[in-house]
Amino acid sequence: MSDVNLDKSPDQEPVVSxxxxxxxxxxxxxxxxxxxxAAQGHLPMKLDPxxxxxxxxxxxxxxxxxKSSGLLRRTIGHVQAVDGISFSVPKGGALGLVGESxxxxxTTGRLITRLxxxxxxxxxxxxxxxxxxxxxxxxxxxxxxQMIFQDPYTxxxxxxxxxxxxxxxxxxxxVVPKNQIIPKVQEILExxxxxxxxxxxxxxxxxxxQRQRIGIARAxxxxxxxxxxxxxxxxxxxxxxAQVINLLQDLQREFDIxxxxxxxxxxxxxxxxxxxxxxxxxxxxxxxxxxxxxGHAHHPYxxxxxSAVPDVRQAAVGGRRERIRLEGDVPSPINPPSGCRxxxxxxxxxxxxxxxxxxxxxIGSRHKVACHFAGELGAHPARPxxxxxxxxxxxxxxxxxxxxxxxxxxxxFEKSWYDIGLQHMVSA
Amino acid sequence: xxxxxxxxxxxRGADPFLVVEDLTVRFPTEDGxxxxxxxxxxxxxxxxxxxxxxxxxxxxxxxSMAILGLHDAKTARITGSIRVEGTEIIGLAEPRLRKLRGxxxxxxxxxxxxxxxxxxxxxxxxxxxxxxxxxSASKRDARRKAIEMLDRVGIPQPDARVDDFPHQFSGGMxxxxxxxxxxxxxxxxxxxxxxxxALDVTVxAQILDLLQDLQREFNSxxxxxxxxxxxxxxxxxxxxxxxxxxxxxxxxxxxxxTHPEMPYTWGLLSSVPDxxxxxxxxLIPIPGNPPxxxxxxxxxxxxxxxxxxDKVPGDLCATTLPxxxxxxxxxxxxxxxxxxxxxxxxxxxxxxxxAPELVEES
Numbered sequence: 176m177s178d179v180n181l182d183k184s185p186d187q188e189p190v191v192s193x194x195x196x197x198x199x200x201x202x203x204x205x206x207x208x209x210x211x212x213a214a215q216g217h218l219p220m221k222l223d224p225x226x227x228x229x230x231x232x233x234x235x236x237x238x239x240x241x242k243s244s245g246l247l248r249r250t251i252g253h254v255q256a257v258d259g260i261s262f263s264v265p266k267g268g269a270l271g272l273v274g275e276s277x278x279x280x281x282t283t284g285r286l287i288t289r290l291x292x293x294x295x296x297x298x299x300x301x302x303x304x305x306x307x308x309x310x311x312x313x314x315x316x317x318x319x320x321q322m323i324f325q326d327p328y329t330x331x332x333x334x335x336x337x338x339x340x341x342x343x344x345x346x347x348x349x350v351v352p353k354n355q356i357i358p359k360v361q362e363i364l365e366x367x368x369x370x371x372x373x374x375x376x377x378x379x380x381x382x383x384x385q386r387q388r389i390g391i392a393r394a395x396x397x398x399x400x401x402x403x404x405x406x407x408x409x410x411x412x413x414x415x416x417a418q419v420i421n422l423l424q425d426l427q428r429e430f431d432i433x434x435x436x437x438x439x440x441x442x443x444x445x446x447x448x449x450x451x452x453x454x455x456x457x458x459x460x461x462x463x464x465x466x467x468x469x470g471h472a473h474h475p476y477x478x479x480x481x482s483a484v485p486d487v488r489q490a491a492v493g494g495r496r497e498r499i500r501l502e503g504d505v506p507s508p509i510n511p512p513s514g515c516r517x518x519x520x521x522x523x524x525x526x527x528x529x530x531x532x533x534x535x536x537x538i539g540s541r542h543k544v545a546c547h548f549a550g551e552l553g554a555h556p557a558r559p560x561x562x563x564x565x566x567x568x569x570x571x572x573x574x575x576x577x578x579x580x581x582x583x584x585x586x587x588f589e590k591s592w593y594d595i596g597l598q599h600m601v602s603a
Numbered sequence: 604x605x606x607x608x609x610x611x612x613x614x615r616g617a618d619p620f621l622v623v624e625d626l627t628v629r630f631p632t633e634d635g636x637x638x639x640x641x642x643x644x645x646x647x648x649x650x651x652x653x654x655x656x657x658x659x660x661x662x663x664x665x666x667s668m669a670i671l672g673l674h675d676a677k678t679a680r681i682t683g684s685i686r687v688e689g690t691e692i693i694g695l696a697e698p699r700l701r702k703l704r705g706x707x708x709x710x711x712x713x714x715x716x717x718x719x720x721x722x723x724x725x726x727x728x729x730x731x732x733x734x735x736x737x738x739s740a741s742k743r744d745a746r747r748k749a750i751e752m753l754d755r756v757g758i759p760q761p762d763a764r765v766d767d768f769p770h771q772f773s774g775g776m777x778x779x780x781x782x783x784x785x786x787x788x789x790x791x792x793x794x795x796x797x798x799x800x801a802l803d804v805t806v807x808a809q810i811l812d813l814l815q816d817l818q819r820e821f822n823s824x825x826x827x828x829x830x831x832x833x834x835x836x837x838x839x840x841x842x843x844x845x846x847x848x849x850x851x852x853x854x855x856x857x858x859x860x861t862h863p864e865m866p867y868t869w870g871l872l873s874s875v876p877d878x879x880x881x882x883x884x885x886l887i888p889i890p891g892n893p894p895x896x897x898x899x900x901x902x903x904x905x906x907x908x909x910x911x912x913d914k915v916p917g918d919l920c921a922t923t924l925p926x927x928x929x930x931x932x933x934x935x936x937x938x939x940x941x942x943x944x945x946x947x948x949x950x951x952x953x954x955x956x957x958a959p960e961l962v963e964e965s
Contacts, residue, residue: 207890209910213956216873216887275803276774306939382892412658413830417874417888439803446876446886469878483808484878485833495815495837501805503759504773 216417217424222464224541226265229401230287230320230435231586234259235296235306237282239460243507251564255508256282258457259296261535263586264401267427269434271448273441273480277505279457282404287435288322295518300401307464318348321399325406327386331378337364340373344396359396367392370420371433384415391422398430405437420447441484450541453477456516457508459535462544473538473549473595475499476517514571515547525549527559530571536561537583537592540603549595560595617688619648620824621670621792626683628665630672637896639665640848642927643683647841649791652818654824654839654856656832656871658893662848663772664830667794669693670826671708672700682924687792691814706736709785713797715777719769725780726750726765733787756813779813786817792824799834811838832871836860844868847894847904855934864930864938864945866911873957881960905943911948915941 238253245377257279264270272280285291287298289305294321298305305316321344326328329444331340341363343355351359361371367388378386407423408416420443423553426432444451445465452462453476460472472478482498489496501520506512514532518524527547535545547559554562583589591602628640640662646655655663668674670685672692685692687708692700712718720728727754730745740748746765753761756779769777778798785793795814799807811834818825827838835842835856842859844852844867852865863869870889877884891908894900906912906920917939930938931946942948953960 207910208913209952212890213885213887213952214911216885216956218885219876219882229957275805413871414658414874414889415892417886418890420886421888442806442876442880444876449710465882480804481878483804485807485811485837486879487832487836487860487872487875487877488879489833490836490857493857495811498808499810500809504775555901577935 215421217421219446219465220269220424220427222541223265223268225490226268228263228587229266229300230305231263231297231299232283232287233261233297233299233586234584235261235283235286235298236294237279237286237291238294245567252351252509255511257286257293258511260459261586262462263582264433264435264451265450266400266433267431268450269427269436269448271444271451272435272437272454273439273444273451274438274454275449275480275505277456277508278453278454281405283454284322284405284435284437286403288320288403289317290322312576314348318344318350318397319400321394321397323387323390323394323402323404323407326410327383327390328410330390331386333378336375336377337369337381340378340389341374341392341396344377344393348397350397363392363396364370364389366395366426373526383411383416384418387411387412387415387419387424391419391426395426395430399432401433401435403435403437406439407436408443409438409440416443423447441469441481453480456505456511458516458545459543460517460546461542461544462535463544467539467542471551473542473544473551474517474546475521475523475548475555478552486556515545523555525559525570527562527569527571528569531561531565531567533561534565534584536564537589538595539592541588542592543588556595560598563598564593607687618686619646619651620688620914621647621826622684622686623666624684624686626666626669626685627681628669629680631680632679632897635828635897638848638899639896640669640790642861643845643848643850645841645843645850645853647792647824650818650822651841652827652839654835655826655828656835656842656843657831657845660847660893660896660921661845663845664796666845666846667710667796667826667828669775670792670794671704672697673711681928695713695855705732705785705790707790708792708794709788709790711724711781711785711793711798713777713800715781715801716769717918718781719777721769724766724768725753725772726767727766729753729780729784729787732784736788748787750781752943753780755786755817756780757809766840774802775809777812778802782810782813786821789821790823791821792826793818794826794828797830798827798830800829800831807834817957818945831862832875835867844871847899848896849904849939849941850937851905852937853927858932860935862932862936862946863949864932864936864942865905865940866909866942866945867905869911869949869953870908873953878959880958885956887956903939904952911942914948 181436235257236259237257238255240250241252241254242248254266274280286293293306296306338360342360343357345351345356360374364371369388396438409417436448449465451465451468452459455476461477479499479501486496503520506519513517514530515528518528533545533547535543537543547561549560550556562569564580566574566579568574591600594601624644626640626643630637630639643666655665669681682692721849726746726749729749733745733748734740750761750765753765758764758776758779772780799810842856843850846867852859852868873887874889876886889908894904900907902921902923903925912920925939925941927937927939928938
């Protein structure tokens with residue numbers, strides 16, 4: 176978003192020539208001992224179950240039209256990039272969004288920052304529906320929702336100085352008078368661990384990790400309440416990734432920022448996010464707190480994803496870990512499979528999966544899953560757990576006389592849920 | 604595979620398939636001489652996998668490209684020795700090198716979209732790789748071989764997909780096609796340069812399975828270059844950790860990853876979170892940035908970023924480059940560090956912070 180602002184920015188800082196020599200990219204620092212370094216290292220963030228949601232996404236959809244070739248360019252189909260997802264991000268918390276490439280996680284991030292206008296659904300933020308706002312109404316709201324981009328090499332304008340890039344949001348939103356922009360920029364650069372005197376340098380003079388810090392500084396200038404971080408560390412070297420993750424955690428604690436953390440690296444998401452949503456082909460298939468997702472995942476796709484992650488601990492045992500092999504590729508989102516979208520690659524799939532789409536059912540105090548055969552790995556039930564709720568028989572055909580029950584499909588977790596073992600509603 | 608019996612013989616013989624000795628690669632640039640790799644030695648036997656770990660600019664790719672003779676002979680200054688099956692590569696004439704490339708030594712590149720030619724059909728590119736080394740083969744034979752290889756790497760409907768262009772393949776399929784191209788001449792040595800870095804975890808698992816199956820089948824030697832220690836842990840027999848163009852730690856995979864003795868390796872382990880780790884484990888980054896190879900730091904190249912150099916007496920780290928010597932745990936485990944009791948420090952200080960649940964066991 177700030178990128179867009181940058182290009183519109185009418186007044187640019189006059190570029191102050193540096194004159195001096197290029198400093199060594201390795202800053203001269205006092206020697207740290209390991210104990211000091213370890214104390215700066217961060218523990219994974221804890222979940223605050225009572226935090227108010229800062230944003231509530233309800234049944235959000237984004238369909239991109241597919242045009243025919245030729246003169247008329249008729250719409251011949253839609254890419255269902257995001258198809259009816261609901262979740263909420265708690266205040267000062269972090270929700271991780273994981274999935275394979277093409278599952279719609281980046282589109283979700285761009286919808287929340289309104290880089291795209293959603294096809295349907297609502298995004299409630301401070302009592303306003305971001306999905307319905309006009310560009311004029313949206314402008315004051317953009318202060319509160321900012322974005323960090325994946326690639327620090329393409330998300331910074333190479334012809335603008337760091338001062339212009341980081342200061343652009345300030346001048347666009349007229350937060351501070353023009354003559355105070357530079358001191359404010361320097362203040363923010365210091366917060367993200369850059370030398371404040373480098374404000375008149377160009378992005379090419381910085382390393383990858385430092386550039387990502389500039390991107391973070393730009394997102395921070397307006398004191399946002401929600402930051403959408405789209406793969407913020409995947410373009411960085413391993414040793415630099417941890418520095419940036421620790422910085423994001425510091426900022427979150429200091430400024431009480433909520434994060435929507437989009438990544439495909441499950442280990443980093445586990446460290447950063449107390450809550451995780453797993454997406455597959457435009458839908459959320461499972462959403463739960465960290466312990467449940469990583470310890471007791473109930474969806475076969477989540478289980479397959481987790482088993483595919485290579486593990487350093489494996490060195491002690493030798494050889495490869497036993498893993499669930501997913502065959503083939505993700506189906507096309509233009510023409511997704513009927514019923515459950517994962518059924519074409521799922522080892523549990525039965526007739527009901529092709530006929531009825533499983534709802535994202537709450538099965539624990541902080542656990543929702545969309546699967547007819549939800550269960551822990553190796554303990555999946557033989558009969559669909561959802562058949563009774565949906566008013567269908569085990570093959571997925573409608574049962575005469577039975578009506579589907581009504582249950583919570585909203586963005587938040589309810590006090591009562593459907594226990595798949597007991598097959599009825601229970602409450603906390 | 605014709606060379607299988609021959610390779611079994613070399614395995615029984617004294618010399619491993621690939622021997623790299625004291626390899627140094629320098630590039631003259633406008634700003635001065637860059638020493639990309641210096642004094643690197645390792646060996647890989649048939650059926651073995653060597654994992655090379657390091658950050659960008661640590662010389663991992665440069666050293667493996669030297670094995671294929673891919674550096675410009677006019678500018679790159681290469682010294683030392685690289686022997687593939689007893690043949691010295693350095694200084695070898697281009698026609699002989701060309702015979703070697705893609706035939707007994709093959710490379711799998713990181714970015715399959717950039718490594719495949721966008722204007723040629725996938726099948727045609729595979730067939731070309733085959734015909735170059737089999738001049739007597741007809742076009743039809745080459746095409747049949749291409750289809751067979753695509754089938755071997757698990758591409759569905761290979762007889763139809765052989766006429767597709769690279770952009771019609773998905774990311775995982777392109778990587779498979781590249782592996783098929785690398786393996787079409789049954790190479791004895793496969794160099795995989797970050798083969799799965801751009802891929803999703805599920806596809807990564809498929810590709811790693813494939814590499815391992817193929818290695819088992821053809822008994823090839825494999826060098827896998829990556830920065831993902833998880834991939835190393837599951838794939839490699841031996842591990843080489845590189846920093847600023849030098850080997851800083853070298854040993855058996857299990858030994859090296861459970862008892863690392865070099866603070867840089869500790870830093871790599873502590874800066875990557877783990878999916879199975881205790882949630883009390885801390886993420887401890889390595890401070891600073893990788894050094895410039897134009898003017899590497901004096902002494903140990905890692906000392907400006909090292910948080911353990913206070914445990915070494917005096918200014919040793921800043922003044923003297925440590926030798927790559929056996930550590931406290933035996934001759935098979937080499938390390939380049941002045942720390943005398945590295946393993947004790949790792950077990951007592953580092954491990955409790957990064958993996959508290961492992962401390963009781965060890």
